[in-house]
Amino acid sequence: MTTTPVRPSEELLSPARPEWPDAGGHFGVYGGRFVPEALIAALDELTEAYAAMRRDPEFHAEFDRLQREYTGRPSPITEVTKFAEHAGGARVLLKREDLNHTGSHKINNVLGQALLTKRIGKKRVIAETGAGQHGVATATAAALMGLECVVYMGEEDTRRQALNVARMRLLGATVVPVTTGSRTLKDAINEAFRDWVTNVETTNYVFGTVAGPHPFPEMVRDFQRVIGDEARQQVLEREGRLPDAVLACVGGGSNAIGIFTAFVPDAGVRLIGLEAGGDGVGTGRHAASITGGDPGVLHGARTYLLQDDNGQTIESHSISAGLDYPGVGPEHSHLHDIGRAEYRPVTDTEAMEAFALLCRTEGIIPAIETAHALAGALVVGRELGPEALLLVNLSGRGDKDVETATAWFGLGQATTDGDARAVEAGHGAQPGPALGTADDTTVQDGTAL
């Protein structure tokens, strides 16, 4: 199938600013501010400073310069034809956020928030991190701009993502392992908020996703929307038309909001968020907040979350530390309720199959978070058929996940023996499939989708 590139119209090139949130940070009934009064003044300060910064041409010039010269934007689009053979013949385009400096989309947001921190005159930043990508990005921006940096990370995650802990420390950040609660991202956020409420006069909280109290969901979206703004123009210039569907993984949801935002007004483009289905939503061991949760309040915002009958947050489960979060950004909750975006779960097994497939067919090792979106593309491609054009946000690279993948696929001995033939399929406790050749990498029906 060939398409003649056509120059898109000016109107198509200028996507509109979303009509939400309102002045109080509400996306429909979601969002808002559910925080101690002590933090309201700091959130007001951030809201006002951000509004002023957004109107300041000097800020935009500096932000654009950093994105080009430091991050390496614009990130390219890569068409993956061999991978797409497993997606019902649909064409699959990847937006390569994995090629950004620091290896994921997280840098887009932290550069904006670090500039904002300097603007309000604070010298210390704190951040939460799950997979470590946001922590690394924050530590990077802090090093670049001369800010003190403290990163809170669940103790469990510091073990799962030891490489990123080392990177943060090399960059001069202090990593604080959090030992309360489930010792994962949710508890790291609690601890970061406790630090902030205590040290708010000197400290800015660089929040990593489109969740939390206003203005974080709006501000992080605005810093991340460059992904979709670029991709929409790149696809139009390359294909002369818009994609049929845009797919992204959703934990808190910043890479998904980043690529969705430009396409929200394009009614013909389906927006599909892939949540972490863990062992399967039916098992209760998952992190699919929209698919398997209910509206409530968590970490400062009303949104979908995993909770029990008493309103206690339920521990989430996912092979991917970056998606292992029991809540989701409030804008996603709104997009779900109004039917503009759809959210589907992808199990650990489905994600790891897609992970292996992209490695073997295209020579790209994706982050395990991102592999959830790739698994979704395999299913959606088969649903939409050979004429379909899919755009997938390749939100991060998988270097940090090499240990997890090695354990999953039972490749442990290969690294010591140097004999791949000796590798046993499904070695270890994980129910992982053998990492075979591309030809025998089978993909299941994806009935969980």
Next chain:
Amino acid sequence: MSALAERIAGARAEGRAALIAYLPVGYPDVPGSIEAMTAAVEGGADIVEIGVPYSDPGMDGPTIQEVVEVAVRAGVGMRDVLAAVSAVAAAGAVPVVMSYWNPIERYGVDRFATDLAAAGGAGAITPDLVPDEAAAWLDASDRVGLDRVFLVAPSSTEARLLSTTAACRGFVYAASTMGVTGTRSTVSGTAEQLVTRTRAAAADLAVCVGLGVSDGDQAAEVAAFADGVIVGSAYVRALVDGGPEAVRALSVDLAAGVRRGQRVPA
């Protein structure tokens, strides 16, 4: 008149501040926590803040986090909280529920208000609900005549002191320091200043001070300028270390403290 305001006015008539004790439901277990609350009342607490266990207590320091985690894991819920409310009322103190917002929203705001009033509760303190987001709670608490206590902090602007105190009924909770709950060796100097600013915003509303008070001497210090002294982590520490007897002894010490404070009668 609101039950909380009435009790605080009664203390003021005696020339002293009210003593407000916080204890969470469900530690060491539900009956044990009710026993501890009763001991706090017998030792001299006027008001008991009955804590609803919550999995993500963002305003609490390690002392309270640790015991609340026990209650959360045991599945303690609103029915247990309502039982504690009735027990505290029967013991002779005024019960007020202290809850992060999600457990109330999950239970149902209207249902919570109705059931709390029926159990003899005076109202609720909501540490992560600001009046800006509280429309449903304002309606429900008006409907059944419950008190509602919001927080003010040293960082609150004059405009927010006005709007927050206007939404309060019973008293306003002045969070004396910027930070989480926990005992501190000294009471922050910002506390008195915050009370003065809050009084300027709402002359008729009682101002009670929390965060950091741990013994009778600190209680006396705060009682000199506040209408009520709120003690949380120190009660929890006493319960963990010495059981209900230690809780009773702490109440006796604190109750003497609020009577030593040189409060000028209003």
